Structures are given as structure tokens and as C-alpha cells.
């Protein structure tokens with residue numbers, strides 16, 4: 106028995122050293138030696154440290170010396186071996202790792218192993234013949250599903266699909282050796298996937314056509330899923346060698362598309378934000394999280410319900426509190442419904458969630474029941490006085506070490522903390538709606554928040570399977586602060602002559618899940634209206650004589666306020682920027698009433714309507730958002746551009762294949778972003794959001810360094826960090 110270890114399985118060390126090429130040679134040599142040695146009867150391939158392989162080093166794809174090409178010959182060499190080769194899959198077999206396993210004649214997996222071809226998620230396709238071998242092994246529908254989604258499947262599913270021959274609970278390597286010994290002498294021809302035909306489907310053509318339509322609809326401009334379908338189509342239409350040629354061609358297209366780079370940047374950005382840094386330089390190395398054995402959620406509105414669901418799913422016992430029995434019963438019903446639905450989606454069904462057990466989920470109106478929880482998440486509506494009242498109460502009732510979190514999207518954490526006797530334990534946890542679905546958790550530290558509190562909130566994000574991003578305290582924090590100028594531009598464009606559907610279309614074509622007006626209708630226009638009234642920008646507290654389209658000397662659009670005054674709150678009232686089939690309806694249709702209203706509004710205010718092209722719509726919305734991003738970086742509200750990008754991808758529907766707003770700015774070119782902002786700012790001098798930020802100007806002045814160097818050009822360390 107020859108035992109070959111795949112050296113490209115070690116996470117993370119080997120990945121960091123461009124492993125595929127280096128390992129390929131030793132792999133090749135080993136296999137050739139085994140084939141030539143008459144005393145070797147079979148070969149077993151395994152990984153190291155309990156992991157088969159997570160595939161190629163992703164960084165290698167954007168380095169000038171690419172290593173990937175070397176993998177296909179190895180897979181072919183394995184497959185053509187005259188001695189049975191068995192893969193022993195432990196931990197993960199992903200990407201190139203799974204392609205190696207597909208070259209083997211047999212595959213044995215540990216019951217806890219996971220397998221997948223995640224290349225699509227980094228803008229590529231399985232380019233070491235994976236798109237040609239997998240459909241031959243498990244059929245086109247299952248292969249297409251794995252290849253176009255990149256999902257990791259558990260060993261049990263792999264067995265059902267026929268991707269592995271056996272799963273074991275005990276020692277995988279011993280089991281693989283046992284299998285290898287058993288199959289010595291058996292014909293290998295039927296085990297060579299390249300020689301197998303792709304299993305036929307009665308309606309293959311229609312199936313592939315529909316699959317293409319489906320992935321195109323979901324991909325929102327991302328190329329990789331579509332090209333994955335094309336590669337699998339080649340497997341169904343061409344002989345193996347020609348299919349491989351097509352796969353290579355499509356891989357080359359993706360590699361040079363720019364989208365692969367953006368998606369790979371996003372992969373590493375998401376990991377980089379886990380390494381948070383806070384005031385005084387605290388980080389994981391200096392702060393340990395506190396255990397969260399029991400949590401409480403205050404307020405069972407839309408956000409609170411989602412947060413409770415998230416905690417239950419993470420197996421954290423929860424006390425859910427409402428102000429009175431009426432709200433409590435309404436909230437309880439809604440939470441139970443969400444949990445039932447979540448349980449249905451989970452493998453083990455309702456038993457795995459155990460939410461009928463009061464020790465795991467308790468509903469109450471009694472604040473005193475919060476005396477023993479480790480963490481409270483307040484999720485009442487955005488009202489500073491109410492939040493302060495609750496935090497004052499919490500600091501009296503909760504045990505001394507309990508962490509007090511506020512789910513706010515904009516309010517000042519320091520002011521909320523000032524209502525307690527323990528500001529060091531107060532932290533912002535900004536969930537995104539629906540909170541049990543959306544991956545982002547913005548974690549906001551205040552002036553007194555302790556490193557332990559930050560570490561605990563980050564650990565909570567991980568437990569909830571969310572992406573926690575640590576940011577500083579300012580109005581709107583990172584995500585909403587960048588969103589304000591974007592939405593403001595969208596509304597100004599309507600004043601100047603555009604229509605909601607035109608603006609939404611441009612931004613949806615760019616790749617946003619939903620344009621700003623459809624989003625506003627979905628979230629409810631009344632939310633912003635309430636906040637503007639509280640800020641004194643509209644409503645009874647607005648000083649008499651304030652010009653209709655100006656606040657504090659800056660341009661202001663009263664359009665959203667006027668819509669609210671007409672009772673047009675969006676989907677919930679059946680009318681907003683669009684009209685809907687009924688109150689609560691979801692199908693947005695352009696509304697002639699709104700078009701007339703806009704014309705009258707322009708007449709009233711003497712605005713000359715003009716045609717606004719797609720370029721201007723896109724640039725004014727995106728560049729003002731990016732401009733705010735530079736301000737945020739310069740003020741030290743976030744530690745780096747990756748933080749902003751991760752927030753936008755995971756919380757605001759920014760298209761991942763464009764890498765996030767700051768990455769996008771770097772691909773457009775900072776000089777272009779600056780020049781366009783200068784142009785628009787000259788045309789609209791009363792709009793501060795279009796005035797180029799000093800940090801952007803500085804970066805252009807130093808010849809636009811790569812994004813990862815931006816922060817080193819900040820002249821002073823911000824007080825926030």
C-alpha cells in the first residue's frame with residue numbers, strides 16, 4: 106500500500122505559500138513511483154491534521170505566477186493509475202481538493218466531513234476538470250446544484266448522491282486502506298469518471314435552459330454561475346477531452362473578468378474583519394469574551410422577533426420580554442411561527458430547536474426575570490428617551506457582569522450608556538431585518554465600552570453565524586451613515602426630472618438586490634419621517650419660515666415628507682414611491698399619480714425638469730456613498746475599507762462580485778471618483794455629500810495606492826481608535 110498525503114490541505118499555513126504548484130510536483134512524483142513499484146498494490150490519498158484539502162490557495166489566482174494549471178495533470182494521473190486509488194476524506198474536501206478526490210477510483214469519507222466545489226463563490230469554476238467529472242458521477246441536476254451554488258454538503262448527503270462510496274464514523278484512513286485492499290485486482294475502467302457517459306435526462310436541453318435562466322436571475326450580473334452552467338452543458342454535449350477544453354476556456358474568461366478578484370477580495374475581507382481592533386489597541390489577543398449562557402431580548406417587534414429566533418437557533422436560552430400582555434402574546438405567536446419555519450428548514454426538524462421548553466425560551470412581562478441573564482439585547486423602537494429609561498432599569502436589575510446591548514440603527518451609544526451605572530458594559534448591536542436571516546451584525550463601541558464587551562459581542566456574532574463588524578459611534582454608524590447621501594441623491598434625482606423606477610432600475614442593473622425606492626417602500630417611509638421629525642427637519646418643530654427645500658443652509662428635499670403626509674408609507678399602505686395591489690402587497694408598479702405629483706412639485710418649486718442618464722444616476726448615488734466612506738475612514742469610525750465593504754455586502758445588498766463600495770472605488774479608479782464628485786459638487790454646491798472628502802483627495806494626490814495601503818496615509822491616528 107502506498108500512502109500519499111496531499112500537502113495542500115493545511116489551513117492556513119500551506120495556503121499562504123502558494124501550495125498547489127509546489128505540492129503538485131511531489132504529488133506527481135509520488136504517484137509515478139507508486140505506479141512503477143511492483144510491491145505497491147494500491148494507493149490511498151489522505152490529507153493532514155484531519156483535513157483532506159480546502160483546495161488551492163485563493164491568493165494564488167491573483168498573483169502573477171498562477172499555480173492552478175498544474176492540478177489537472179495530477180487528477181488525470183491519479184485516474185489513469187493502474188492501481189486502485191482511494192481517497193480518505195476527513196474534514197473538508199473543497200475545490201481542487203474534491204477534484205483530486207474525483208480523480209480517485211474510490212472515495213471514503215468520515216461522517217463529519219464536508220465536500221463542495223465552492224469556486225463559484227470566488228468568481229471561478231471548478232477548473233481542474235471538476236465540471237466534467239462530477240456530472241458523470243452524480244448526474245447533471247445534483248452536479249449543477251453543487252457547482253452553481255458552491256455549497257458544502259455533509260458526508261451523509263454525499264453518500265446519498267453517490268459522491269462517496271462509503272462513510273465511516275471511526276478511522277477514515279484505516280477504512281480507506283481496507284477498501285483499497287478489497288478492490289485490488291478489480292477492473293478500474295468503470296471507476297474512471299472521464300470514461301463514463303453523463304447520465305441522460307429525458308429533457309436535458311430544457312433542464313439546462315431553465316437552469317441557466319434561474320442562475321442568471323439570481324446572479325444579478327455575476328458571471329461565474331452562468332459560466333458554470335455552460336461548462337456543465339459542455340459535459341453533456343461533448344466528449345470528455347473537448348469538455349475539458351471548454352472548461353479551461355471558460356475558466357480563463359472568469360479569471361480575467363475582474364469579478365473573480367472582487368469575490369476573492371470579499372472572501373479575505375470577511376475574514377479580516379474578524380480581527381477587530383478597538384480604542385487603546387485592544388483586540389482578541391488582549392480581550393477574552395464572557396460566556397453567554399442565557400440572554401434576554403426586550404421588545405418583540407419585527408427586530409426583536411428575529412433576534413429571539415437567532416438566539417434560539419444558536420442554542421442560547423432566551424427570556425423574551427414585552428411591555429404588556431397584549432404585545433407579549435402577539436410577539437410570542439410571531440416568534441413561534443418563525444421558529445416553526447426555521448425548524449422545518451433544519452435537518453432534524455423541530456426537536457433540534459427545542460423552543461417549546463420554557464427553560465430554553467421564556468416569554469414574560471416581568472423585568473425581574475432578567476436578573477440572571479448574561480446579556481440583554483434591547484430592541485424597542487428608535488426613541489432615545491425610551492431606550493434610556495430601559496437601560497436605567499436594566500442597570501438596576503441585571504447582575505453586575507451582564508452585557509447590555511442596544512439594537513439601534515443610528516442612536517448615540519454613549520447617551521444610552523449614560524443612563525446606566527456600567528457604561529463599560531453597554532454596546533450597540535445593530536441587527537439587520539429580518540434579523541434571523543441577515544448575516545450582518547454591526548457592533549458599535551461607545552467611549553466607555555470595554556474590550557471584553559466588544560469581544561463578547563463578536564463571539565455572539567459568531568455563535569449566531571453572523572458577520573460581526575466592529576465600528577465606532579457616530580450618527581448612523583457605518584452602514585446607515587453611508588446610506589444617507591445615497592438615498593438623498595436618489596431623491597434629488599427625482600426632483601430634477603427622474604422617476605423612482607428609472608433610478609431603481611439603474612441600481613438594480615448594477616447589481617443591488619433592490620433599488621433605493623423599492624427599499625424605502627419595503628422598509629416603510631414613516632420610519633425616516635419619524636426620525637426627521639425628531640431631528641426637527643420636518644413637522645411641528647420646524648421653525649416657521651424655513652425654506653421648503655433647504656435645511657441649515659443645505660439642500661433638502663421634502664418629497665418623502667410630502668408622501669408621508671398623504672399617508673403613502675410604502676408597501677404597508679399599498680402606496681409609496683410605487684403603487685401596490687393592496688395594502689401589504691409586494692408587487693411594485695409605477696404610479697401615474699406619483700408622476701403627476703412630481704411634475705406639480707417641480708412646477709411649484711420652479712425646477713426645470715431634465716433627462717438624467719444612467720451614468721449620472723449611478724455616479725451620483727454611488728460616489729456620494731463612497732465619499733462618505735472616506736470620511737468614515739478618516740474619522741477612524743472603521744479600521745479599514747474592508748470593514749465598510751463587508752458591511753455593504755452583508756447588510757445592504759451590495760453585489761458581492763463588485764467587492765463592496767470601497768473596493769469598487771479602487772477598481773473605477775480614485776482619480777475618476779474624485780473628478781466626478783468635483784463635477785457634481787460644482788453643479789450642486791449646496792449638497793455637502795458631493796463635496797470630495799479630504800482623505801479621497803489625499804489618496805489621489807499620492808497616486809492612488811492599493812486599497813490595503815489606504816489607512817497608512819491617514820496623517821493622524823483618529824481619537825476613535
Ligand SMILES: CC(C)(COP(=O)(O)OP(=O)(O)OC[C@H]1O[C@@H](n2cnc3c(N)ncnc32)[C@H](O)[C@@H]1OP(=O)(O)O)[C@@H](O)C(=O)NCCC(=O)NCCSC(=O)/C=C/CCCCCCCCCCCCC(=O)O
Pocket residue numbers: 116117120121159160161162163164173174175176177197199200201202223224227231232233353354356357360361373376377
Ligand atoms: C471551510 C474552510 C476551509 C475553513 O473554514 P473555517 O474553519 O471557518 O476557517 P477560515 O477562517 O475560513 O479559514 C482559516 C484561514 O485559512 C484561510 N483559507 C482558507 N481557505 C483558503 C484557501 N483556499 N486559500 C487561501 N486561504 C485560505 C483563511 O483565509 C483563514 O486565514 P486568515 O484568517 O484569512 O488569515 C473555509 O476557509 C473555506 O471555505 N475556504 C475556501 C475554500 C475554497 O474556496 N476552496 C476552493 C479554492 S479554489 C480551488 O481549489 C481551485 C482549484 C483548481 C483550479 C485549477 C485551475 C486550472 C485552470 C486551468 C485553466 C487555465 C486557463 C488560464 C487562462 C489564463 O491564465 O488566462
